[in-house]
Amino acid sequence: xxxxxxxxxxxxxxxxxxxxxxxxxxxxxxxxxxxxxxxxxxxxxxxxxxxxxxxxxxxxxxxxxxxxxxxxxxxxxxxxxxxxxxxxxxxxxxxxxxxxxxxxxxxxxxxxxxxxxxxxxxxxxxxxxxxxxxxxxxxxxxxxxxxxxxxxxxxxxxxxxxxxxxxxxxxxxxxxxxxxxxxxxxxxxxxxxxxxxxxxxxxxxxxxxxxxxxxxxxxxxxxxxxxxxxxxxxxxxxxxxxxxxxxxxxxxxxxxxxxxxxxxxxxxxxxxxxxxxxxxxxxxxxxxxxxxxxxxxxxxxxxxxxxxxxxxxxxxxxxxxxxxxxxxxxxxxxxxxxxxxxxxxxxxxxxxxxxxxxxxxxxxxxxxxxxxxxxxxxxxxxxxxxxxxxxxxxxxxxxxxxxxxxxxxxxxxxxxxxxxxxxxxxxxxxxxxxxxxxxxxxxxxxxxxxxxxxxxxxxxxxxxxxxxxxxxxxxxxxxxxxxxxxxxxxxxxxxxxxxxxxxxxxxxxxxxxxxxxxxxxxxxxxxxxxxxxxxxxxxxxxxxxxxxxxxxxxxxxxxxxxxxxxxxxxxxxxxxxxxxxxxxxxxxxxxxxxxxxxxxxxxxxxxxxxxxxxxxxxxxxxxxxxxxx
Numbered sequence: 001x002x003x004x005x006x007x008x009x010x011x012x013x014x015x016x017x018x019x020x021x022x023x024x025x026x027x028x029x030x031x032x033x034x035x036x037x038x039x040x041x042x043x044x045x046x047x048x049x050x051x052x053x054x055x056x057x058x059x060x061x062x063x064x065x066x067x068x069x070x071x072x073x074x075x076x077x078x079x080x081x082x083x084x085x086x087x088x089x090x091x092x093x094x095x096x097x098x099x100x101x102x103x104x105x106x107x108x109x110x111x112x113x114x115x116x117x118x119x120x121x122x123x124x125x126x127x128x129x130x131x132x133x134x135x136x137x138x139x140x141x142x143x144x145x146x147x148x149x150x151x152x153x154x155x156x157x158x159x160x161x162x163x164x165x166x167x168x169x170x171x172x173x174x175x176x177x178x179x180x181x182x183x184x185x186x187x188x189x190x191x192x193x194x195x196x197x198x199x200x201x202x203x204x205x206x207x208x209x210x211x212x213x214x215x216x217x218x219x220x221x222x223x224x225x226x227x228x229x230x231x232x233x234x235x236x237x238x239x240x241x242x243x244x245x246x247x248x249x250x251x252x253x254x255x256x257x258x259x260x261x262x263x264x265x266x267x268x269x270x271x272x273x274x275x276x277x278x279x280x281x282x283x284x285x286x287x288x289x290x291x292x293x294x295x296x297x298x299x300x301x302x303x304x305x306x307x308x309x310x311x312x313x314x315x316x317x318x319x320x321x322x323x324x325x326x327x328x329x330x331x332x333x334x335x336x337x338x339x340x341x342x343x344x345x346x347x348x349x350x351x352x353x354x355x356x357x358x359x360x361x362x363x364x365x366x367x368x369x370x371x372x373x374x375x376x377x378x379x380x381x382x383x384x385x386x387x388x389x390x391x392x393x394x395x396x397x398x399x400x401x402x403x404x405x406x407x408x409x410x411x412x413x414x415x416x417x418x419x420x421x422x423x424x425x426x427x428x429x430x431x432x433x434x435x436x437x438x439x440x441x442x443x444x445x446x447x448x449x450x451x452x453x454x455x456x457x458x459x460x461x462x463x464x465x466x467x468x469x470x471x472x473x474x475x476x477x478x479x480x481x482x483x484x485x486x487x488x489x490x491x492x493x494x495x496x497x498x499x500x501x502x503x504x505x506x507x508x509x510x511x512x513x514x515x516x517x518x519x520x521x522x523x524x525x526x527x528x529x530x531x532x533x534x535x536x537x538x539x540x541x542x543x544x545x546x547x548x549x550x551x552x553x554x555x556x557x558x559x560x561x562x563x564x565x566x567x568x569x570x571x572x573x574x575x576x577x578x579x580x581x582x583x584x585x586x587x588x589x590x591x592x593x594x595x596x597x598x599x600x601x602x603x604x605x606x607x608x609x610x611x612x613x614x615x616x617x618x619x620x621x622x623x624x625x626x627x628x629x
Contacts, residue, residue, distance in 0.1 A: 050185025054175045057192045058168035064196065066164040068459060069206040073466040075160075081475055082466050083156055084500045089493040090510035091210040093120075095159065096500040097134045101141035102155050110141070119505045121517065122487045122544045130305040132511055133259050136215050163209050166218040170203075170402075171195055173221035178406045178413075180228045181376060182437075187413035190441050194405035197452045201401040216258030217399065223250035224382070224403075231285065231375040244288060251296040256303065259513055262313040264399070265293050267389065269318055271381045281374050287326065290319045309513060371416065383407045412441050470619035474549070475501040477615050477622075482547065489524050489540050490549035498549075507543045522573070528554055529570040530591035533600070537610040540625060547614070550621045555597035567595065 070076060073086055087095045097114065104110030114128045128134060144150070144158050153161075174195060175188035195202050205214045226246040235243070255261040272289055275281035294316060301310040310316075372380070383403050390400035411417055418436045422428040478488075479502050488498050492510040499506055508521040523539045527548060540548055557565045568578045576591040577584040593599075600607045601621065615622035 046185070050179060050188065053185060053189060054172050054179075054192075057175065057189065058170075058172035061171045061192070061196055062164045062168035064456075064460075065167055065199075065203070065206045066161070069160070069164075069209070071460065071462060072207065072464050074464065075466070078466050079472075080156075081472055081501055082468070085468055085471050085475065085497055086466055087210055087497075087500065088208070089496055091208055091496075092500040093496040093509055093511060094132075094134060094137060094210040094212070096496070096503075097128065097132075098137040098141050098159055099155070099500065100503075101138060102144065107142060107145070111138070114138070119503070120499065120509060121520070122505050122507050127305055129303070130307050131514065133212055133257055133304075135303065136257050160209050163205060163214055166215065167203065167205055170218035170221050173218065173225045174402060174406050177221070177225040177228050177379070178409045180225065180232075181379060181406070181410040182413035183415070184413050184437070186438065186441050187409045190409035190412065190445060191405045193445060193448050194409060195402060196456075197448055198401060198405065201397055202405065203398060203402075212258040212260075213395070213398065216254050216261065217402070219250045219254040219257065220264060220399075221402070223247055223254060224379070226250060227289065228375045228379060230289075231281065231373075231378055233374075244292070247289070248292050248296060251292055252299055255296050255300040259309070261300075262297065262310065262315045263389075265297070266313075266315045266318060267385045268382070269293060269315060269322070271378055271385065273318075273322055274381055275374060275377055280372070280377050283326065287323065290323055294319050376410075379403075379407055379410075409441070412444065413437050470617050471497065473617055474615070474620050474622070478502045478504060481614070486546045487544045488547050488549060489527070489543065489545040491525075491551060491554060492521060494549060494551060505544075507540070507545055525566065525570060526596070528567050528595070528597050529574055530576050530593050530595050531574075532593045533596065533607045533610050536596050537625060545625055548611070548623050548625065550597050550600070550623070552619055552621075555595070 073083075075083060075086070078086075084092065084095070084099075100113060101107075101110040104113060114134070116125055117128045118125045120126060120128065129138075140159060140162060144155055149158065171192050175185075175192050177188075178191040179185045179188035181187070203214075204211075208214065226243050230240070230243045230247060251265070255265070269290065272281065272286050276283060276286040297310060297313065297316060301307055304310065383400070386396070386400040386403055390397040415433050415437055418433045419428065422432055422436070475497070478486075478498065482502075482504065484503065485505060487505045487507060488495060489507040490498070492508055492512075495506045495508060496510050498504055499509065508517060508524050512518060512521075520543065524543070526536055526539055527550060554566055557567065562568060562578060562580055562582050563572075571578045571591070572585075572588065574591070575588060577588045579595075600611060600623065603613075610626050611623040612626070613621060614624045
């Protein structure tokens with residue numbers, strides 16, 4: 001019977017050779033103690049310097065973004081209602097649950113209010129922990145109530161400082177990923193610089209603080225850094241277990257904080273599948289990562305009361321299919337399709353084009369190719385797929401651009417890439433590689449500092465102030481003049497602010513991952529369509545509406561082209577011709593009624609019978625609905 005070492009293909013001669021080599025190294029180190037000590041000391045100093053710089057640049061980025069937020073709004077000086085209004089659209093909705101948890105008499109009552117919520121959607125009781133990814137607000141509210149900081153830090157600052165703190169973690173994780181890929185922390189520094197100088201395309205946290213992606217992407221960056229390290233060969237067992245734990249925790253937190261997590265991880269699973277199929281990744285490691293994804297997502301599914309969106313996700317189906325297929329291949333010992341993957345591997349330059357290649361042709365091939373390590377190939381394919389995702393969805397450019405900063409900095413600091421380039425121009429020399437991989441990034445860093453530093457200083461010195469008196473007036477009026485249980489209808493983005501600032505009941509809101517809510521929003525938006533007052537009144541009352549808020553910015557919208565404005569979309573959906581000059585589809589017919597949001601302001605009898613104007617300013621018009629049917 002073969003021993004365990006023999007089954008793994010390890011020969012006794014190899015073991016003895018390893019011991020002999022180790023003994024020779026020890027003897028060599030005894031002969032050159034000063035050189036060995038200096039090299040080891042240099043590594044320790046370099047690691048310490050790189051780690052310190054990573055932490056410092058992460059904190060500086062966090063402070064920089066927080067300062068921009070303060071300077072843009074004068075956040076520390078404006079009223080509480082203005083601070084809350086500054087959380088636009090869905091940001092205000094998410095923050096309202098943090099505020100709701102803090103205002104609850106006890107944590108138990110706060111959680112009960114989230115699980116049995118009847119204020120977010122009128123005439124419905126919904127489980128917010130199931131429908132939305134708001135566990136971060138729950139955790140933060142519990143933490144704020146538990147820590148002795150209430151006297152020193154307002155709840156809103158505890159919230160926003162947490163988000164800006166996560167940005168420090170985000171940049172540090174990107175730094176570490178680039179460092180792991182290139183072998184030098186100079187690459188991480190360059191990645192962080194590019195992240196900051198391309199801030200418009202890498203993050204929007206300073207003006208959309210509570211967005212789910214601002215919570216989730218730092219954990220995703222940690223996960224990618226951990227996977228990059230995990231894919232390295234010859235890890236120590238303890239290191240491997242610890243890094244797997246880090247991957248699991250970051251995967252779980254990423255999945256818990258963003259409803260679009262499954263699409264990001266599906267791409268990740270595709271990357272793993274490609275590398276596994278091309279035999280560039282050990283099957284055991286791929287299996288571990290597949291299982292971690294499934295386990296993390298199922299744990300989130302449990303916490304979200306078995307959310308159907310997670311249970312029916314493509315990620316779970318894909319990963320289970322891959323694992324089952326791998327198990328069947330192992331059981332049946334299938335090797336008939338190995339040549340296909342060898343062909344693909346060679347086709348894309350990842351392997352040899354022949355099984356018995358001579359040394360001369362091998363050396364020629366090595367001059368024109370780069371040996372892709374598993375961690376490098378993983379990040380390369382990740383970047384490509386994220387690029388396609390960014391082209392299809394603008395919101396995803398923040399994910400792709402950040403990863404491009406990492407991969408571009410790695411490219412400038414990679415000895416393999418410089419070796420290939422120098423060989424192609426017949427200037428190859430080991431010393432030249434060392435010079436190029438350090439001098440070029442330093443020159444780029446100096447150029448970035450020269451070009452962007454003055455602009456960043458100007459940004460930091462530019463002081464503005466939040467100014468939205470019409471919305472402030474509206475929120476104050478609602479708080480003062482309407483019942484606590486009044487139901488409000490209007491645009492999604494405005495109603496999120498109504499929920500946050502006044503606590504009133506909504507007909508609809510900006511969290512759009514529910515078919516019933518989308519249909520309800522379409523019905524409420526008939527206030528901007530060409531419908532009769534009787535039809536609009538009946539639709540609004542079917543949702544228990546007491547007040548409806550009309551916005552001139554939507555009713556008379558000019559900023560978008562014809563056919564893209566909300567009122568145009570409603571006209572098309574209702575089969576009505578659009579306003580203004582231009583062609584209409586032949587199946588569209590003239591409407592039988594004028595546009596509701598315009599006609600109601602004329603106070604004509606059919607409208608007055610159903611709607612009474614109770615508030616008006618330059619931007620908003622609030623009407624109270626009559627109770628008659």
